[in-house]
Amino acid sequence: MIRYCHSCGSGVTHRIPEGDSLQRAVCDACGTIHYQNPKMVVGCLATYGDRILLCKRAIEPRLGLWTLPAGFMENNESASEGAAREAMEEANARVEIADLYTVYSIPHISQVYMMFLAKLLDPDVSPGIESLEVKLATEDEIPWDQLAFTMVRRSLEHFLEDRRNGVFVPRFGDIRPPHR
Amino acid sequence: MIRYCHSCGSGVTHRIPEGDSLQRAVCDACGTIHYQNPKMVVGCLATYGDRILLCKRAIEPRLGLWTLPAGFMENNESASEGAAREAMEEANARVEIADLYTVYSIPHISQVYMMFLAKLLDPDVSPGIESLEVKLATEDEIPWDQLAFTMVRRSLEHFLEDRRNGVFVPRFGDIRPPHR
Numbered sequence: 001m002i003r004y005c006h007s008c009g010s011g012v013t014h015r016i017p018e019g020d021s022l023q024r025a026v027c028d029a030c031g032t033i034h035y036q037n038p039k040m041v042v043g044c045l046a047t048y049g050d051r052i053l054l055c056k057r058a059i060e061p062r063l064g065l066w067t068l069p070a071g072f073m074e075n076n077e078s079a080s081e082g083a084a085r086e087a088m089e090e091a092n093a094r095v096e097i098a099d100l101y102t103v104y105s106i107p108h109i110s111q112v113y114m115m116f117l118a119k120l121l122d123p124d125v126s127p128g129i130e131s132l133e134v135k136l137a138t139e140d141e142i143p144w145d146q147l148a149f150t151m152v153r154r155s156l157e158h159f160l161e162d163r164r165n166g167v168f169v170p171r172f173g174d175i176r177p178p179h180r
Numbered sequence: 181m182i183r184y185c186h187s188c189g190s191g192v193t194h195r196i197p198e199g200d201s202l203q204r205a206v207c208d209a210c211g212t213i214h215y216q217n218p219k220m221v222v223g224c225l226a227t228y229g230d231r232i233l234l235c236k237r238a239i240e241p242r243l244g245l246w247t248l249p250a251g252f253m254e255n256n257e258s259a260s261e262g263a264a265r266e267a268m269e270e271a272n273a274r275v276e277i278a279d280l281y282t283v284y285s286i287p288h289i290s291q292v293y294m295m296f297l298a299k300l301l302d303p304d305v306s307p308g309i310e311s312l313e314v315k316l317a318t319e320d321e322i323p324w325d326q327l328a329f330t331m332v333r334r335s336l337e338h339f340l341e342d343r344r345n346g347v348f349v350p351r352f353g354d355i356r357p358p359h360r
Contacts, residue, residue, distance in 0.1 A: 001187075003186060005186075006185075007184070074217065075216055077287055080352075100283055103259070105259045112220060172280040
């Protein structure tokens with residue numbers, strides 16, 4: 001919740017600015033309008049042969065559950081650069097990013113996930129600070145009942161289906177409560 | 181530039197928080213870290229028969245040049261909902277959003293564009309407040325030398341190529357200066 005102007009420090013009012021249609025935190029002292037927009041989460045489904053890189057979360061939410069490496073995209077990076085950075089941060093994994101694969105909007109938490117297909121350049125992976133454990137899982141080793149997020153389950157399901165079919169088809173969609 | 185904490189109004193310091201790797205605006209009074217992340221721009225390439233909806237910009241940047249309807253995604257909406265909203269705001273256009281078509285990262289301005297294919301539900305379009313003029317252009321009528329943004333040109337080029345080939349293939353990539 002924005003209470004003070006980040007430019008001048010005055011208290012803001014929450015109202016619809018002229019010419020706008022949504023309520024914003026507006027500074028009546030200096031005129032700054034504080035827009036708040038969805039955040040992008042970028043990550044990858046990285047494979048080494050028939051194995052998929054999974055990370056066990058060391059942080060909330062969903063501490064102790066398994067995820068694909070992903071995190072908030074930073075300013076001044078591209079989505080694919082962010083996806084590769086997250087693989088390095090969470091699993092010390094060197095990856096080569098290929099195509100954009102799944103894109104999910106999650107409106108109730110104002111996030112958009114963009115997951116890329118990627119190749120692990122070598123199988124030497126290890127937990128980063130946000131992971132308790134990492135593994136290269138075969139299809140049979142995926143912990144379906146211990147996945148952290150709906151986007152992880154859907155991305156894995158699509159990937160396994162597409163791998164069987166021999167063609168990878170990008171998917172996009174929305175994830176609504178209570179399915180997350 | 182963030183100078184004051186939006187939670188408590190104290191002056192912030194710009195430093196790398198413990199456990200982080202990038203400089204953030206940190207409030208030493210209340211502990212708030214002000215993350216800044218890329219913004220998503222959502223829009224659509226909307227067609228009616230063989231015609232494409234274009235909008236002439238009434239606002240900076242690129243006032244007077246032609247664009248596809250697009251704008252900043254808002255909190256609590258999905259990407260496709262945002263794309264439909266922008267078509268309505270900029271061209272009073274009622275659209276049915278189909279597949280995600282082009283995704284471009286523009287790292288130097290920390291934006292990500294997501295453009296959808298869409299069908300205009302009727303040809304009754306007119307300028308919204310951010311447009312000087314709107315039109316339903318055939319391929320021959322596209323003003324190639326008066327397009328506002330690289331993402332518009334690329335999206336139109338891909339669309340026309342894919343339409344000739346009879347199959348629409350999603351594209352993603354990065355746009356770097358000075359090409360924007």
